[in-house]
Amino acid sequence: MEYSTFRRLLKKYLSENISPAEKQELSRLLEQPEYNRLLEEMLQEELDREVHVAAPDNGRLLAIKEHLQQRLQQKPGTTRTYYIKWISIAAMLLLLACTGVYYGWYYHKPAPVETAKVQPAKGLIPGGNKAVLTLADGSAIVLDTTKDGRLTTQGAVKVIKLADGQLAYQQAADTGAIVxxxxxxxxxxxxxxxxxxGTQVWLNASSxxxxxVAFNGKERRVMLxxxxxxxxxxxxxxxxxVEVNAVDVEVKGTHFNINAYENEGAIRTTxxxxxxRVAGHAGECLxxxxxxxxxxxxxxxHVKNSVDxxxxxxxxxxxFTFKGADLGTIxxxxxxxxxxxxxYNDTVDEKFSGDISRTVNAEQLLSILELTGKVGFQxxxxSxxxxxK
Incomplete structure (x- = not known):
């Protein structure tokens, strides 16, 4: 078996320093069962040495191999979507012996490991549970620094901060006036x-x-x-x-998401x-x-079908989950x-797909994007x- 040749060609491929002839040879080797087993062994060696987690199951190893085969078989000159999902990142990072800083990209739910291995590094840290509650009299409560327990009473409604960081409104009786x-x-x-x-609401950043505080009329109405x-x-x-600018979303009991950031260019109700029922100046749809x-x-x-x-x-x-997203969206x-x-400007005309925990630092997210070879960050x-590139 040509083990040394296989290892050399694989590393040349991952470093984007492989010739068309060498790429064809690597593809030929990967079609043989013995080299598939060698790829598994190489991946496991790097997992054990660099990330210190349990072995991936056979399905994940198979996904890595299939993805690698697909990339090798692409025709020159075709438009490529650069995958930053663990399928490709595992192959690139693990075989290049990178450190455990990329742990969050490989596993969305970390397996039991040493605490130091999963602590975010110092730098541009991710967000967390932060919000300001403004009461009817205009007074404000900073929720991320306020102790758990009963915060205040609004009419006949108790406002409570729960132990898990959530806010809950508990109504004891009709309050009369709308507050x-x-x-x-x-x-x-x-x-x-x-x-x-009893309606539950999750708010994203900048929302x-x-x-x-109580729904006493014939309808329940909130503004987002x-x-x-x-x-x-x-x-x-x-x-x-739910009122969003000039759009009204009406429901009787359901699960849905509304994205209405001004810089996204549209109000998307999924x-x-x-x-x-979604209604606006341009009409309505169910x-x-x-x-x-x-x-x-x-x-x-308009309505989009088969949304991810x-x-x-x-x-x-x-x-963060991106599937064919442009750089601006990310x-x-x-x-x-x-x-x-x-x-930045709009000169990076590429589509990206990937899946990563929002607990990683910004530097880690940007480092993965840089691995595509199409963009860099300073x-x-x-800022x-x-x-x-």
Whole structure:
């Protein structure tokens, strides 16, 4: 067996220093069972030495091999999507003997390891549970520095900060007059709250939710800017409405996500479960699970089918998930979550796909993007300059 040749060709491929003839030879070797086993052994050696985690299952090893085969068989000159998901990063990083700093890219849910191995390094740290609650009288409570327990009372509603960092409104009786509170997350912040009717809301960074402390009328209505994920408590007699600029989302009990950041260019309502009606100046539509309503200004409202739900709600599940995303989309999300500013133009015309925990530092996210060879970054404080390559 040509083990030494195989190792040499694989490393040349991963360092992008391989000739077409050598690439063809590597592809030929990978078609043989003995070299597939050697690839598994090489991957496991690097896992044991550098990352110190349990061995990946056969399905993951197979995914690495299949991905490598697909990349080797691509025809020259075709447009490539640069994968930053663990399938490719595992092959590149593990075989190049990089350190455990990339641990978060390989496993979304870390296996039991030494604490030092999973602690974020110093630098541009990720966001966390941060928000400011503004009460009806205009007074503000900084939730991330406030102790758990009962915070205040708004009418007949108790406002409680739970032990897991959530905010909960507990209504004891009808309050009569409608009293509003609002909760705002900064850049680098997120928060979860339970409204008085039992509806749960997750707020992403740079978002504001204005809501009545109790829903006493014929409907339940809240106002959102930014991004929020809703699990609405069912009450057929009292529809739930979310106002987003000039768009109204009406539900009776369902799970959905609304992305309405101003710099995203559209209001996107994505339905996971149930049914919602989205209405705006351009008309209205009724969504089914898996569909997304896209409202652009006052002149456009259309429905997208077969939306990637995992990518839409990844932020709520503690991940970045990109599938064919342009660089601008990635950097806007990173800017909000890490509270950093990017300086760049639109000269990087590539699509990226990847999946990584939002607990990693910004430097780690940017390092993975740099591995594509299409972009570089220069960090100065909280300003990051993008350098096309």
């Amino acid at each position: 509003y509170n609002s909760i705002a997350t900064p850049r680098g912040g997120q928060y979860q709250l339970t409204l008085s009717d 504001v939710l204005r809501f009545p 800017t930014g991004e929020g994920y809703f699990e609405v408590a069912k009450n057929a007699a009292k529809p739930f409405h 339905l996971l479960e149930g049914s919602v 969504l089914k699970p898996g569909q997304q309503a896209v409202a652009k200004g006052v002149h456009s409202l 739900i995992d990518a839409v709600v990844a932020w709520k599940n503690g991940k 950097l806007r999300q990173a800017s909000r979550w890490y509270d950093i500013d990017f300086v 960090i100065k404080g909280k 990051v300059t993008v350098i096309p």
